[in-house]
Amino acid sequence: MNEIDFQQLAADIKVWGKSLGFQEVGITDTNLSNEAVLLEGWLASGYHGSMDYMARYLGANGSGQDTVPHRAIPASIVPGTVRIITTRLNYDTLVACDGWEVLSDPSKAFISRYALGRDYHKVVRAKLVALAETIAEKVPSLAYRVFADSAPVMEVALATKAGIGWRGKHTLLLNREAGSLFFLGEIYINLPLPIDAPTTEHCGTCTRCIDVCPTNAIVAPYVVDARRCISYLTIENKDAIPIEFREAIGNRIYGCDDCQLTCPWNKYAAPTGEKDFMIRHQLDNITLGELWDWNETTWLERMRGSAIRRIGFERWQRNLAVAIGNALRADKLPVAEADSLRQRLRFARTSATPLVAEHIDWALACDDRD
Numbered sequence: 001m002n003e004i005d006f007q008q009l010a011a012d013i014k015v016w017g018k019s020l021g022f023q024e025v026g027i028t029d030t031n032l033s034n035e036a037v038l039l040e041g042w043l044a045s046g047y048h049g050s051m052d053y054m055a056r057y058l059g060a061n062g063s064g065q066d067t068v069p070h071r072a073i074p075a076s077i078v079p080g081t082v083r084i085i086t087t088r089l090n091y092d093t094l095v096a097c098d099g100w101e102v103l104s105d106p107s108k109a110f111i112s113r114y115a116l117g118r119d120y121h122k123v124v125r126a127k128l129v130a131l132a133e134t135i136a137e138k139v140p141s142l143a144y145r146v147f148a149d150s151a152p153v154m155e156v157a158l159a160t161k162a163g164i165g166w167r168g169k170h171t172l173l174l175n176r177e178a179g180s181l182f183f184l185g186e187i188y189i190n191l192p193l194p195i196d197a198p199t200t201e202h203c204g205t206c207t208r209c210i211d212v213c214p215t216n217a218i219v220a221p222y223v224v225d226a227r228r229c230i231s232y233l234t235i236e237n238k239d240a241i242p243i244e245f246r247e248a249i250g251n252r253i254y255g256c257d258d259c260q261l262t263c264p265w266n267k268y269a270a271p272t273g274e275k276d277f278m279i280r281h282q283l284d285n286i287t288l289g290e291l292w293d294w295n296e297t298t299w300l301e302r303m304r305g306s307a308i309r310r311i312g313f314e315r316w317q318r319n320l321a322v323a324i325g326n327a328l329r330a331d332k333l334p335v336a337e338a339d340s341l342r343q344r345l346r347f348a349r350t351s352a353t354p355l356v357a358e359h360i361d362w363a364l365a366c367d368d369r370d
Helices: 006-019 033-044 099-103 120-138 155-161 208-212 230-236 243-249 264-268 288-292 296-302 307-330 335-349 354-366
Strands: 024-028 057-059 066-069 083-090 108-111 144-147 182-189 218-220 252-254
Touching: 006 024, 006 083, 006 120, 024 155, 033 066, 083 120, 083 155, 099 108, 108 288, 108 307, 120 144, 120 182, 155 182, 230 243, 230 252, 230 307, 243 307, 243 354, 252 307, 288 307, 288 335, 296 307, 307 335, 307 354, 335 354
Parallel strands: 108 252
Antiparallel strands: 024 083, 057 066, 083 182, 144 182
């Protein structure tokens, strides 16, 4: 068997990755000891909210005592891992309706730009599998596992180590050529490939992302309290949205992009060439009323293949009720439109689940004219 030229293989992997559509491919080792310390402090503060998977720990020598967060030991997730291939895939579609334009119109529904097209988990995963299979054709001894935001992987930390970019103060990865509008993906492998050097940071004294956050979720540079984050509240949170954050949510019904919309680096974001990320059902510029009129059957059909589908119809209605309540409170809607929204809420209230009904009641109570 011929000896493997790992230097050449690493170069080939980057070429193969780009041929599959990735804009960048980096390679790093598995040492996340520095990041583990920060993660432990974040978990101890309870900033992960109900995301229990982030708080899984490994016991030392079978003692069962909490030692290192599971996410910080790649080889504990995939035994035999010695290197991690990290990829970047742009998703910016240069949407017809600008994000700030939608956010400033209380009748419209804002959906995070990453979720306007097909579910990124599937798109990124398919490309990662194709890349891994290409490597395996050249190196039959390859053992691997791919991740597309699908397991407790510290993808930003790994991408930072691999030179894909640097961690911004909003905790997202930033890249000089793509801002933060991209997805990351990883392949854990057993081959000792040469690793890439980290890049330098370029946030400087800028604090725009911290200052713009509607709920003050960025409690310090590089630290986000997920319990306050609108993305967490509208997506990960399965319960009622805390009353203290409902008004600040505005018309954001799935996720929040404010920290990205305000970031100067995103003016360099390159449009994606991925057809799967193209906007579906005019979700970049659609009214709250139009979305409220979708029954569960319609919603399931139109959300087929979308990342949005995973929150379920009940949470979708919960989020919409909050946004409609905020629209009514803003008192900027034409009288007929406001009356129509109130009527639709009242009608839906009779058959709503307890979770949705509570948010409908809040929405109607928010309207001073009700």
